[in-house]
Amino acid sequence: MTFAIKNHRLDGVRWNATPNRSSGTITPELIIVHDTAGSSFSSSESWMTNPAAKAAAHLLIGRAGDIVQMGAFNQKLWHAGSSSWKGRQYCNGFSIGIEFDNPGILDKHGAAWTGRRYDEAEDCYSEYHGHVMALPYTEAQIETGAEIVTAICRHYGITELAAHFEISPGRKYDTTPLFPLEKFRSIAKGNADPDPIDADPDADGTVSVDGLNLRRWPSNNDNVIAVLNHGDTIEVIRSGVYANGFPEARWHLVKAASHPELGWVHSAYVNLI
Numbered sequence: 158m159t160f161a162i163k164n165h166r167l168d169g170v171r172w173n174a175t176p177n178r179s180s181g182t183i184t185p186e187l188i189i190v191h192d193t194a195g196s197s198f199s200s201s202e203s204w205m206t207n208p209a210a211k212a213a214a215h216l217l218i219g220r221a222g223d224i225v226q227m228g229a230f231n232q233k234l235w236h237a238g239s240s241s242w243k244g245r246q247y248c249n250g251f252s253i254g255i256e257f258d259n260p261g262i263l264d265k266h267g268a269a270w271t272g273r274r275y276d277e278a279e280d281c282y283s284e285y286h287g288h289v290m291a292l293p294y295t296e297a298q299i300e301t302g303a304e305i306v307t308a309i310c311r312h313y314g315i316t317e318l319a320a321h322f323e324i325s326p327g328r329k330y331d332t333t334p335l336f337p338l339e340k341f342r343s344i345a346k347g348n349a350d351p352d353p354i355d356a357d358p359d360a361d362g363t364v365s366v367d368g369l370n371l372r373r374w375p376s377n378n379d380n381v382i383a384v385l386n387h388g389d390t391i392e393v394i395r396s397g398v399y400a401n402g403f404p405e406a407r408w409h410l411v412k413a414a415s416h417p418e419l420g421w422v423h424s425a426y427v428n429l430i
């Protein structure tokens with residue numbers, strides 16, 4: 158799906174105006190991605206359109222790829238708070254905020270601040286977050302998000318994208334390490350392919366080298382859980398581009414026939430059929 162922008166709105170997307178904004182207009186130069194840290198699409202939409210929240214973003218993208226727009230892209234919405242990007246303070250004045258429906262960083266049992274526990278939570282890692290638990294984003298919301306970022310960047314000539322934690326370090330932790338931030342940054346720069354980010358989950362393949370490390374996280378830190386050998390059969394669960402350990406490397410989360418636990422392998426060492 159491709160999106161068109163008319164009058165600073167995504168054409169054909171549901172509109173629910175938020176009061177949580179300043180008057181006047183902005184020229185957007187940056188996209189900021191967020192997690193809602195909410196329990197559902199509808200509760201997050203209700204909250205961000207409630208004046209008591211004093212917070213809202215331009216777009217909310219649900220786990221089914223559903224979308225609502227709450228402010229025009231040239232309106233100053235209150236999503237970033239105290240923040241700075243490349244020496245410029247208060248990013249609300251020059252950025253578009255996109256919220257992804259995700260409970261955010263979870264506790265070690267996979268529970269959110271709401272008390273709800275997520276069975277699908279995963280152990281993940283980034284230099285900023287360290288080792289944390291988080292709920293994977295869905296393919297639908299990442300693909301929808303990628304198409305929207307493509308449309309916004311082309312329309313406004315935007316080339317920069319940041320996660321909230323990058324503009325408010327020490328104060329904010331969204332998005333989680335499971336968000337494909339480097340992929341989204343390269344979309345903003347205009348050099349990403351428009352194809353879906355995730356591999357065909359049914360694709361099977363083989364390992365192309367002896368001694369391939371199956372890792373707990375997509376990084377080359379000390380996290381090897383097994384060693385795979387040439388010819389081992391793997392099933393790709395999902396794929397993504399991660400900056401940890403290698404510059405913007407593509408990694409596959411796989412189930413290897415020879416090992417019971419899921420793990421990550423660097424894409425250079427597998428042959429996908």
Ligand SMILES: [Zn+2]
Binds near residue numbers: 190
């Ligand atoms: Zn945020």
